[in-house]
Amino acid sequence: MRVITRGALQTYWERPGREDAEEPLKAWYAEAKSAGWKSPAHIKARYRSASFAGDNRVVFNIAGDKHRLVVHVNYRPGIVLIKFVGSHGEYDAIDVATVGGGGRS
Numbered sequence: 570m571r572v573i574t575r576g577a578l579q580t581y582w583e584r585p586g587r588e589d590a591e592e593p594l595k596a597w598y599a600e601a602k603s604a605g606w607k608s609p610a611h612i613k614a615r616y617r618s619a620s621f622a623g624d625n626r627v628v629f630n631i632a633g634d635k636h637r638l639v640v641h642v643n644y645r646p647g648i649v650l651i652k653f654v655g656s657h658g659e660y661d662a663i664d665v666a667t668v669g670g671g672g673r674s
Contacts, residue, residue, distance in 0.1 A: 570604050570642075572649045581636075581654040593632040594654070601649055608644060622665045626652065639665055 575598055582591035606612050609621050620628045622639075629638040637660035639653040652669030653660070 570601050570606060570647045570649045572598060572601050572651070574651060577651045577654055578638075587636075587656075590632050590636045590654075593636070594638070597629060597631065597638065605647070606642060606644060606649075612642070624666065626665055628660075628665060639663075639668055641669075 578594045578598060581587055582594055600615070604611075604615070609625075609627070612619050612627055613621075616629060618630045618634070622628065625642045625644070627640050627642055629640070630636075631638050631654075634657060636654065636656055638651070639660075641650045641652055642648070643650070650669075653663060653665075655663075
């Protein structure tokens with residue numbers, strides 16, 4: 570998969586108090602890059618706690634659910650667009666369907 574953009578992940582883990590997210594986000598990124606997700610079922614087979622929203626959005630629990638990652642997956646061309654990365658508390662304050670813009674690709 571082509572993941573756009575790793576920089577959002579790095580910016581997040583470099584913020585004070587977010588250092589514990591670095592290794593789990595790096596691991597997620599490496600796995601996502603080498604994945605060949607063709608459907609939500611492929612994601613669910615690897616990430617049992619992943620949840621799905623409309624418009625092909627997927628929510629991943631990071632670092633034992635302390636952090637959340639929201640992405641939009643365009644399965645056919647194999648593109649994953651990062652829409653949001655934040656603490657669980659920050660996640661509770663967003664609308665998964667609209668965070669980060671439209672998401673259609």
